[in-house]
Amino acid sequence: MLTGVFSLAVTAGIFLSLAVLLLVAERYLADYGSCVVSINEGSVEFEQPGGGTLLSALYDHKIFIPSACGGKGSCGYCKVVVLRGGGPLLPTETPYIGRAETKAGVRLACQIKIKEDLELRLREELLNVREFKARVASIRELTHDIKEVNLELLEPEEIKQRPGQYVQILAPGPDGPVFRAYSISSPAHEADRVQLIVRLVPGGIASTYIHGLREGDQVVFTGPFGEFRLSEQSEKPVILVGGGAGMAPISNIIRTIYRRWPRRPCYLFFGCRTTRDVFYRDDFLELSEQHPSFRVVYALSDPLAEEQQWDGETGFIHLSVDKLLPPAADRQAFLCGPPPMIEAVTEVLMKKGFRSEDIFYDKF
Numbered sequence: 001m002l003t004g005v006f007s008l009a010v011t012a013g014i015f016l017s018l019a020v021l022l023l024v025a026e027r028y029l030a031d032y033g034s035c036v037v038s039i040n041e042g043s044v045e046f047e048q049p050g051g052g053t054l055l056s057a058l059y060d061h062k063i064f065i066p067s068a069c070g071g072k073g074s075c076g077y078c079k080v081v082v083l084r085g086g087g088p089l090l091p092t093e094t095p096y097i098g099r100a101e102t103k104a105g106v107r108l109a110c111q112i113k114i115k116e117d118l119e120l121r122l123r124e125e126l127l128n129v130r131e132f133k134a135r136v137a138s139i140r141e142l143t144h145d146i147k148e149v150n151l152e153l154l155e156p157e158e159i160k161q162r163p164g165q166y167v168q169i170l171a172p173g174p175d176g177p178v179f180r181a182y183s184i185s186s187p188a189h190e191a192d193r194v195q196l197i198v199r200l201v202p203g204g205i206a207s208t209y210i211h212g213l214r215e216g217d218q219v220v221f222t223g224p225f226g227e228f229r230l231s232e233q234s235e236k237p238v239i240l241v242g243g244g245a246g247m248a249p250i251s252n253i254i255r256t257i258y259r260r261w262p263r264r265p266c267y268l269f270f271g272c273r274t275t276r277d278v279f280y281r282d283d284f285l286e287l288s289e290q291h292p293s294f295r296v297v298y299a300l301s302d303p304l305a306e307e308q309q310w311d312g313e314t315g316f317i318h319l320s321v322d323k324l325l326p327p328a329a330d331r332q333a334f335l336c337g338p339p340p341m342i343e344a345v346t347e348v349l350m351k352k353g354f355r356s357e358d359i360f361y362d363k364f
């Protein structure tokens, strides 16, 4: 018995040492030479010394793809189609890549190491994503943990965005700079600025950096990114459901709608824990007086005893959606907030007859 355990331990030890040796060899000895990365049938092509990740090679060549977790392999946003090269799919990629995507060659750019020539296919619009330099024009505290940050664009001076899209802010981290995604809350027609609504995540790298910014500081970001597509059909009702910093894309969509389609039906459902988390409510109630087709519903999930005066809804926001959203045929919904909220609201909307392709969401 003891001999069996001993030989098992020796075998495990040998495998472990080999794995460590391989890692060291890969890190310090492997020389993959110069590799050619070709994108969209050679419409963009560059040479890159092998060894680094595809994500950082693209960044070095000013090709900015979504990478909300900054290359940690935990967001699944940095998908590219690899037609040639790239090696086999890695276990770190499989949670984010479905069977059909695997067949189509979809990979996570942050997980692929460049060891040979690569042929890629990228969505054409990603080749137009730019790097921006901006100056902090003003900062406003919206709640105890959320700030509104207004950025004036310096270079380029204008951004072309669709409501609901996001940018990736470059923030200094303990192990080097990181990117994090933040939705644009200013409307698309205000092209010379970008407004963000950022919740402070305790110990979080980028949110701490953004909350520490002061007027006049310069920031760098890339963008715009994102798949939200607000329908151009002026009569199509829009349902917006959010919580916390999920207000950012929602604010952009509302302000875009009422500039372009003053009579478009739009419902805002916004979930807060207590009145400490409520912001923009008065602004939206005022807007709803100018545009009677705009309905505003705020709900407190955890009202304090002294909040008896609250004249909004109480309970989780998906319950308000269930109770107050009237039935209608053809509508679009945009959901932004924590994953449990998105899941609960999606279930309510599906029950109310929404088609899944009409429900857009960003979980954060």
Ligand SMILES: Cc1cc2nc3c(=O)[nH]c(=O)nc-3n(C[C@H](O)[C@H](O)[C@H](O)COP(=O)(O)OP(=O)(O)OC[C@H]3O[C@@H](n4cnc5c(N)ncnc54)[C@H](O)[C@@H]3O)c2cc1C
Pocket (backbone or CB within 6 Å): 068, 166, 180, 181, 182, 183, 184, 197, 198, 199, 200, 201, 202, 203, 204, 205, 206, 207, 208, 245, 246, 248, 249, 362, 363, 364
């Ligand atoms: C498409 C998209 C749009 C987004 N838009 C916004 C936005 O408009 N405003 C905004 O404030 N955020 C937004 N986020 C979230 C944002 O990108 C960051 O994830 C968030 O600010 C935390 O980053 P950090 O660097 O501060 O924390 P990290 O340094 O990444 O994390 C530090 C620690 O906090 C935990 N953590 C990370 N995120 C959260 C979280 N949200 N809640 C609780 N714990 C967390 C991590 O597990 C880790 O332990 C968006 C995310 C996505 C994917």
Ligand code: FES
Pocket (backbone or CB within 6 Å): 066, 067, 068, 069, 070, 071, 072, 073, 074, 075, 076, 077, 078, 108, 109, 110, 111
């Ligand atoms: S950048 Fe997040 S998974 Fe690749």
